[in-house]
Amino acid sequence: MNELFSIGEFSKITGLTVKALRFYHERELLVPARVEAGSGYRYYDHDNVQAARAIVALRELGFSVAELADILADHQDEADIVEFLRRRKQQLAEQIETDRQLVANLDRIIQQETEAKALMSTPQFEVEEKQLPALLVAGIRMRGRYDECGPVFGKLCRALGRHIAGKCMCLYYDGEYREDDADFEPCVPVKRAVEMEGVAVRELPAGRCVSLVHRGPYQQLGRSYERLLQYVKQRGYQMQLPTREVYLKGPGMIFRGNPKKYLTEIQIPIEDS
Amino acid sequence: MNELFSIGEFSKITGLTVKALRFYHERELLVPARVEAGSGYRYYDHDNVQAARAIVALRELGFSVAELADILADHQDEADIVEFLRRRKQQLAEQIETDRQLVANLDRIIQQETEAKALMSTPQFEVEEKQLPALLVAGIRMRGRYDECGPVFGKLCRALGRHIAGKCMCLYYDGEYREDDADFEPCVPVKRAVEMEGVAVRELPAGRCVSLVHRGPYQQLGRSYERLLQYVKQRGYQMQLPTREVYLKGPGMIFRGNPKKYLTEIQIPIEDS
DNA sequence: CTTGACTCTCCCCCAACGGGAGGTCGTAGA
DNA sequence: TCTACGACCTCCCGTTGGGGGAGAGTCAAG
Numbered sequence: 001m002n003e004l005f006s007i008g009e010f011s012k013i014t015g016l017t018v019k020a021l022r023f024y025h026e027r028e029l030l031v032p033a034r035v036e037a038g039s040g041y042r043y044y045d046h047d048n049v050q051a052a053r054a055i056v057a058l059r060e061l062g063f064s065v066a067e068l069a070d071i072l073a074d075h076q077d078e079a080d081i082v083e084f085l086r087r088r089k090q091q092l093a094e095q096i097e098t099d100r101q102l103v104a105n106l107d108r109i110i111q112q113e114t115e116a117k118a119l120m121s122t123p124q125f126e127v128e129e130k131q132l133p134a135l136l137v138a139g140i141r142m143r144g145r146y147d148e149c150g151p152v153f154g155k156l157c158r159a160l161g162r163h164i165a166g167k168c169m170c171l172y173y174d175g176e177y178r179e180d181d182a183d184f185e186p187c188v189p190v191k192r193a194v195e196m197e198g199v200a201v202r203e204l205p206a207g208r209c210v211s212l213v214h215r216g217p218y219q220q221l222g223r224s225y226e227r228l229l230q231y232v233k234q235r236g237y238q239m240q241l242p243t244r245e246v247y248l249k250g251p252g253m254i255f256r257g258n259p260k261k262y263l264t265e266i267q268i269p270i271e272d273s
Numbered sequence: 274m275n276e277l278f279s280i281g282e283f284s285k286i287t288g289l290t291v292k293a294l295r296f297y298h299e300r301e302l303l304v305p306a307r308v309e310a311g312s313g314y315r316y317y318d319h320d321n322v323q324a325a326r327a328i329v330a331l332r333e334l335g336f337s338v339a340e341l342a343d344i345l346a347d348h349q350d351e352a353d354i355v356e357f358l359r360r361r362k363q364q365l366a367e368q369i370e371t372d373r374q375l376v377a378n379l380d381r382i383i384q385q386e387t388e389a390k391a392l393m394s395t396p397q398f399e400v401e402e403k404q405l406p407a408l409l410v411a412g413i414r415m416r417g418r419y420d421e422c423g424p425v426f427g428k429l430c431r432a433l434g435r436h437i438a439g440k441c442m443c444l445y446y447d448g449e450y451r452e453d454d455a456d457f458e459p460c461v462p463v464k465r466a467v468e469m470e471g472v473a474v475r476e477l478p479a480g481r482c483v484s485l486v487h488r489g490p491y492q493q494l495g496r497s498y499e500r501l502l503q504y505v506k507q508r509g510y511q512m513q514l515p516t517r518e519v520y521l522k523g524p525g526m527i528f529r530g531n532p533k534k535y536l537t538e539i540q541i542p543i544e545d546s
Numbered sequence: 547c548t549t550g551a552c553t554c555t556c557c558c559c560c561a562a563c564g565g566g567a568g569g570t571c572g573t574a575g576a
Numbered sequence: 577t578c579t580a581c582g583a584c585c586t587c588c589c590g591t592t593g594g595g596g597g598a599g600a601g602t603c604a605a606g
Contacts, residue, residue: 006603008552018553023594035535039602040554050529057527061375065593079386080523085373089379092372099369106362110301252331252351256323261350283581291584296563312571313585338562 004034004043004128014052029069031256063089104162109253112167116249119263125213127231132267138163139171139187145179146218149186150251157253158190159196165189169251171204171242177222185242204244206242209267210237213248217259219244221266228268237270244269277307277316286386287325302342305330319449334361350530355510365419382526389522394537397485405540409477411436411472412444418452419491422459423524429461430526431471438464441523444477444515445493450495458515477517482542486521490532494518494539510543518541 011018024030025042030052033045044052051072060066067084075081140152140162155166168188173183193201210232214224232239248263284291298315303325306318317325324345327399331341340357348354411433413425426441441463446456466474483505487497505512521536 006552013442017594019594019596022554036602041602042553054527076528077530078527079390079530080387081419082383085383089376089383090378092379096369096372096376099365099372103365103369106334106358106365109351110355110358113355115500117352127446148286153324162362233292254327254354256352257350257352290563292563292565295585300562314571315584428598 002045004045005030005048006160007044010042010044010048010052010065013049014092015056016052019163024055024065027065027069029065029072041160061085062092063088071173074219101162105253107170108164112249112252116263119213120247121259125215128211128226129211130211132204132207132209135166135204136191136193136201137169137187137204138190138194138196138201139185140199141173141185143181143183145183146184149184152186153188156186156199159199160190160194163190163192163194165191167246167247169244173242175241175257177225185262207240207269209244209269211265211267214266215262216225216262217262218250218264221264224264224266228266232268234272238270240269241269242269244258275318279317279319280305280315282315283315283321283325286322288329289325292347297338300338300342302338302345311358334358335365336361362524374435378526381437384503385522385525389536390523392486392539393534395486398499400483400485402481402483402543403482405477405482405542406464408439408466408477409466409474410442410460410477411463411467411474412458413472414446414456414458416454416456419455422457425459426461427460429472433463433467434463434471436463436465436467438462440519442517442519444517446515448512448514450498460472478543479515481545482517482540484538484540487539488533488535489535490525490535491537494537497537497539501539505541505543513542513544516540 005013007018011021014021017026021030023031030048032042033039033048034042034043041186054072055068060067063071063084065146071081071084087104102137112203137150138156140156142148142152147257149170156168157164172187173185190201210228212224212228214221229239242266246267247263248265249257249259250262250264278286280291280294282291284294287294288296294315296302298305304319305315305466307316308314309316327345328341331344332338332447336344336357344354344357370487404445413429415425422443429441441459441461444458444460446458462500463474483501485497485501487494517540519540520537521540522530523535523537524530
């Protein structure tokens, strides 16, 4: 009835390591029933076994040792610790939410790179005509130099988070190239309308366009625009604004990457005929 | 073009603390462009800014500093690190899964205690007749002493995990009290059939029963059985096997609790008439 | 009495920094 | 000119929950 266990035996009974037991003793979380004066040997009894069971259970639920001390100090029934359990559940729920966000971000990057990889093997891109579906986007319209849109994408992505439903793109409202006072709108496709100050959500209309994928740094986009505009002119199409650039592969979330490998799809809407 | 930033300026630019920057330097993760020989002052350049952006992004994704060293050592494009990203995603998915399990466990305990608390305010329990719905349970039938069922519930709960759909219960196949060689089956309601060796899943039939909630330690269950059986006899009902005990509140997942507060519902099935 | 298994205390180690002590340097104000 | 202040440096200790190991003492069996 009154038998005592050495620390090794107790370790096997409870599944806790000897090191952990000594640690819990030091923290006064699980104090052996008897400590021999001369040798310092620890001896544990059946009450210790019960306490150890509680400790194991609570640790598996993710409570810290400090919290355990709080909890075990003056509670011996689960009814008394419901508040602790609720708080812990709340913590876990938050943890899960942030982890899910991270997974979503990782997924976006992985998918982006996978698609870009598939495109990279294309030897040379040609002008295409295609039908664009309607697209819900969140954007920030601005005036300035084209290269000012970089940080704006950062802001958009961070602000929209899990609502993002496609690749970053930019709308251009000038019919021509402008150095300093361009009128454009960095934006990103979203699943649903999102309220956010400074960010406008609306639907880009469906319609036909001519499209060309440009490979290389943004400074050389002019050449691809030239090819596209020539094509539009030859066919007698009527170009419409805003034109779009879709950044299939550009400076990423993580690295700036190699500009020679950037892929940008230029889309010039044309009148349906 | 070639401007350098002191560690304080660089800290503001990148959002990393001065302490963190010194730490990354020590780990050779982010080495300043120049370190003044005399004073040891660190000076950072634009390449350092790019590298810091990558570090911030990867740290936000939850990579450890050691992993960062690996990743940054020989990759400068997101396409190169897709494998790392995939592994990280896998880790996160596992983390989310275990956290969800914990939340489910917490939920079970909280709900259990909430229901028990409501019952605890009942002054005195009376014999009731009621209709039991059919119930899918997973159980382990065994022979031995009644108190051997305790650890079996532990096993069941751990094995079944998130499939559990109700409170622990025990079926008794003997028509009478047995000391040593009882035939009984600890079991637990489940949502769906689960394959597991040693565990049998089946449906308990619906039917009428007489029921009494017993308050107090299990040693005193006999008194409540007596009341119930007397009731059955008085009404001339025909008792059927197995009888059931539902552990509304007993030794919990965490604490053994106070046996005087245990609540156990005894259910004795009777023939439909 | 010896041997081997156990146990003790004490110290260092992990990650990713944060806090603070104590020293150096340059500048600005009294 | 003196002093205060701000920015920077290195070095050391703290955090969590123990793990690993050294060196010494203890227990039980042969």
